[in-house]
Amino acid sequence: MNIVEFVIAFILLFILPYIGLWGLFKKAETPGILAIIPFYNWYYMLKLSGRPGWWLIFMFIPGINFLVAIGILVDFLKSYGKFTFKQLAAGVVLTFIYLPKWGFDKETKYLGPSASEDFREEYHEFLKKSSAREWSEAIIFAVIAATMIRTFFIEAYVIPSGSMESTLLVGDYLFVSKVNYGPRIPSTPLSFPFAQNTMPFINTKSYSDIIKLPYLRLPGLSDVKRGDVVVFNFPMQADSPFYRPVDKQDNYIKRCQGIPGDTLSIVNTQVYVNRKAMPNPPESQPSYIVHTDGSPLNQQIINDLHIFVANQITPTDYEMLMTRKSAAALNRYSNVKSVTDYFQPKGIFNPEEFPHDPHLRWNVDNYGPIIIPKKGWTVTMDSLTFPVYRRVIQVYENNKLEIDGNDIVINGKKSKTYTFKQNYYWMMGDNRHNSEDSRFWGFVPEDHIVGKALFVWMSSDSSGRGFNSIRWNRIFKGIH
Known part of the structure; x- marks a missing residue:
């Protein structure tokens, strides 16, 4: 913002x-x-x-x-x-x-x-x-x-997980603007107010499928831009086992790293878009290997620097998630011998990474290049592109997709190309080693975009009590 x-x-x-x-x-x-x-x-x-x-x-x-x-x-x-x-x-x-x-x-x-x-x-x-x-x-x-x-117009949203730390903390209450990107007309107008997809306590559907409206977005102030912190519906709930309508899928919040038509890659945790390094969010939490002299780390220091200890590798080495500022501060303590960046090497295949294809030996820190679909763009379908865009074609754009030997059959016709019907985006959490995002499940369709995060209006720490639980320094904090 x-x-x-x-x-x-x-x-x-x-x-x-x-x-x-x-x-x-x-x-x-x-x-x-x-x-x-x-x-x-x-x-x-x-x-x-x-x-x-x-x-x-x-x-x-x-x-x-x-x-x-x-x-x-x-x-x-x-x-x-x-x-x-x-x-x-x-x-x-x-x-x-x-x-x-x-x-x-x-x-x-x-x-x-x-x-x-x-x-x-x-x-x-x-x-x-x-x-x-x-x-x-x-x-x-x-x-x-x-x-x-x-x-x-605007909706309140609370941060439920640490995928955007330290930009956003668990317990931050945000205002999300529907006006910036244009408000969507609800696709399921027959629903219980304020229940996203299930009724509280009784855990049944909070909406009816009797009336389903086509996707329509009113004019907004701007398009989604690289670097925007965006709330969107989680696209993996579009098919089995949920089969939820777009507006009834769970809300997620991430930072947009790629817009329609971009070529995105990640090299040693650094995001590149169209071969240009993207600015790293100032409060993002990369992963570091912290080498100590073996003496215990002061827990108060860990808390004050907002460090998450992900793993103790050896009696002297730890994997920790923290901001770059915190890493520099930690490195100044006498019992800390070194603080170095940690990332998965290039060429190590992680089957959890989208599109889960062993031919594309991608992992969370070395990924791509991948082209983000743009409305009207025609892609040639082959053994490398088909796994990347299969879900878009079949699930998000509602085509019948079949494989007949070496042929790709779309809506009953053999196809060597496909032209996309809408725009897509690439979303990532600022807490790069503690975020399930587009690296794991792929593209976010335009019709899933909910709104732009504006600022934190209230923040509560669950470990505190009463007024001590309120993070006063975060009230009215802008989101960058």
């Missing part, structure tokens, strides 16, 4: 809404400074609305928190006389416009806690609904608003 995108997103998502909250708090004779303190602002929104403060607990429950946040905002806006569906929808979807507008216009005034009985009696002509009906409509409105925001 470049600095311009970060600044624009930060202004729209935080600066303008917080400025609006400041003004609205002041109208209720509440200190405006409380509007910019995370979680305290939600607590005081509950207080000004007449809702119990313990509702704030729900803001820490993933999935539910988004709905609760919309419910709190709706109650808060009603306390300022915003009763109509149009006003509430505007306040929820376009907070960066309407909160500042209402916070500083002369017409908007704080009327009192909207959840109180006195408020309901005084403004009953605007609230002519039973309590049950009001709650039902509020829930429906929150679900619709949240679904619209998540589908077409």
Whole structure:
């Protein structure tokens, strides 16, 4: 994410809404400074609305928190006389416009806690609904608003694994923009809100296959670029044993290393695109062999430098994953004799690597060259290219593919070439020796792209407790 995108997103998502909250708090004779303190602002929104403060607990429950946040905002806006569906929808979807507008216009005034009985009696002509009906409509409105925001604008995402460390840490909460690459129209519109592919607890399908829409992406701000950190649907769930629709496959997050038409190779862990070395992510974690004098390594140093000990090879040698900065720091300690790069030598075949063909003696650190398919590109099919593009042709582009002796038969016709129907991308984790990515399962189709990671808005370390679990230095951290 470049600095311009970060600044624009930060202004729209935080600066303008917080400025609006400041003004609205002041109208209720509440200190405006409380509007910019995370979680305290939600607590005081509950207080000004007449809702119990313990509702704030729900803001820490993933999935539910988004709905609760919309419910709190709706109650808060009603306390300022915003009763109509149009006003509430505007306040929820376009907070960066309407909160500042209402916070500083002369017409908007704080009327009192909207959840109180006195408020309901005084403004009953605007609230002519039973309590049950009001709650039902509020829930429906929150679900619709949240679904619209998540589908077409922005979605929260939490990092579940260490494949992007140290760029992104387990427990980082991100905002992912659907606008940058253009939002997709859901291919399975009949689905349970906020459940990706299975229902919580009962573990059944959260969607129906009755209606399936073709792939359609609305215009976006840009195409996927090399170096972007991208959220996408995991393409290996397109066929057996899952057979999930594109939008119901699990979400993955990696860095785009190659775009359509690129020729990509990896030489001794260095990624090359079109024969040019790609910049290494500053917080990526390569693998090193650390040679010591045999004395124990200080665990506090390991923790402070955010080092992952992958393997103890001998009593004096370790394989460790760490940033280049951490490697330089570790090498300065007296009991560390050397810190050297580690990679699998060229020509050593790893059967786990895509396309799993022994003729292509590729491994995680020496890989390719491989050409990333581009829409409209025609490839000649032979013994070397067929294994690379077979899955694309058969699974992602839905062709019937057969082998008849030495002939390749596509949709009943012998074929020596194939022309691709869509663009593809090559995705890799920054934690190169602890990431299952395109090196293991191949290309990511364009219709699987979800959005661009913008910045970390919250980060929690599971080893801590209470406020000590919050990584304060990562809040509002941009992703580079």
